[in-house]
Amino acid sequence: MNKLSKFCCELEKHAEIKPQIFLSSATGYRARAEFGFSKNSYTMMESEQKIYMDKSSIPHPSIQEIMPDLLIQINKSKLILKKLFQINFRTSGTHVLATLIYHKPLQEDWILAAKDIQNNFKNLSLIGRSKKQKVLVDKEDLEVINNDANSSFKILQNDLVFFQPNFYLYSLMISFISKQLEDPRDLLELYCGCGGFTLPLASKFNKVFATENNRHSIRLLKESIKLNNLSNIETARLSDNETASALANERSFRRLENIDIQSYEFSHILVDPPRAGLSDETITLSKQFKNMIYISCNPESFLRDIVKLDREIVSIGIFDQFANTQHLEVIAFLK
Ligand SMILES: C[S@@+](CC[C@H](N)C(=O)[O-])C[C@H]1O[C@@H](n2cnc3c(N)ncnc32)[C@H](O)[C@@H]1O
Incomplete structure (x- = not known):
């Protein structure tokens, strides 16, 4: 059984919806x-x-x-x-x-x-x-120029930070998310990296608060925000669990001095964790949000987290980022 059929079989145990599948060329795709x-x-x-x-x-x-x-x-x-x-x-x-x-x-x-x-x-x-x-x-x-149908973004990256590896599927991932946003107001984004999703999705929301624990990524994201003249994104170097503590008002952080988190009216949370998946604290935090977008590079931790999250899967996209390998990228909309 190939990796797509295997994942779809596992998914059937959790959701009745049919996933959309996005394939990539097997050559020339790695950025x-x-x-x-x-x-x-x-x-x-x-x-x-x-x-x-x-x-x-x-x-x-x-x-x-x-x-x-x-x-x-x-x-x-x-x-x-x-x-x-x-x-x-x-x-x-x-x-x-x-x-x-x-x-x-x-x-x-x-x-x-x-x-x-x-x-x-x-x-x-x-x-x-x-x-x-x-x-x-x-x-x-x-400076990566990301062109989608309506806009073009400059996204800064360097060799110390994560950046989406598949050149062709990256823009399909952004449009998959953009097309399905219902009633967006403010967005909380965890594991934002240097803004690969933050920057192109910002125009869909009133305001975005994006966190990440890599200081190089946060520096680059702040520079890209300026480079694109965007005024509705705030960002802070916080781990997933620090973000959860800050939002629950359990801890105050100097890194949040100039950010009024309470002023946000979050309609969505977007998470794009590393292969290990979500921490228990992030899962608890996410339960306060009506809409969740879960981007995962590891179907195993995704399926584990789906059980813990206990939400309805509204739609799901499977992106075959690395043809000929066992890897798959998944984007799920959860109510
Ligand atoms: C799969 S990458 C996604 C990055 C970004 N969304 C993108 O597509 O460019 C995961 C990100 O999570 C960050 N990260 C890893 N562990 C973290 C943690 N415990 N708390 C916050 N961020 C973390 C990594 O530095 C990395 O940028």
Whole structure:
């Protein structure tokens, strides 16, 4: 039984509705791709080899275009090659960030050599990393332009934060949510990252309060809010459980000094947790909200949480983010 049939069978135990299924191309879809580096070549982990056979066709075309020429340049420089063991790529669609990761501290001469390499490319920024060290050659923030039918957003991200991995399904996920919002007033969003959903959904709500525990994500989200001239989003670096305590008035936080949470009239809560799913505190918090949108990257923790949440599933979208793997992304509207 394939992963979609397996998940749909499990889902039938909890809901009578039929899910909408969104498939992705099996090549050229990844906006982020990580490769090992050994013996002058990009490498894959053994577990990945079984799945992909050839991972080089999976990254977005802007990454695929750069990879062979970058390899040639890297192999020309002993300084860049020495103790290099991993290269992570991510793309805005046009501009690529490549993070070179080392088993050695990086000095000024590395920056000069990396600059020489970077000068051969129009759309590439290099970053060097080793234990407790990050070295920039120029910029580290990528500006992703997200176009939907009615608007266009600039979303800043970098290699320290989560960003939606499937270039094509990302905008389908946003329109799936937008089309089904009923009577939206204010939104509480947990696990907001650098605003991949916050920014495009903000125009659908009067006000948005978005939280997340990664400080890099919150900094980028604040900058993107300014970049897009949005005035109805407030954001704070709070974990899921801290957000629950703040909303229950159990604890006060300096990080909330300038935010009047009590002024919000929340109609919806949106959660997009990591693979572990929702904490018990978040589940309890969510029970105060009439409408819940649950975005999940792990069907197992999603099915576990659905039982604990004990809500009616109104609609559900399944997004096959990673063709040929066991992963699925799910978006559920819960009453
Ligand atoms: C699946 S990502 C979703 C990010 C964002 N919604 C997006 O699509 O770009 C999960 C996010 O939860 C954050 N996170 C992980 N554990 C958390 C916690 N305990 N409290 C708050 N945020 C957390 C991570 O930093 C990450 O940004």
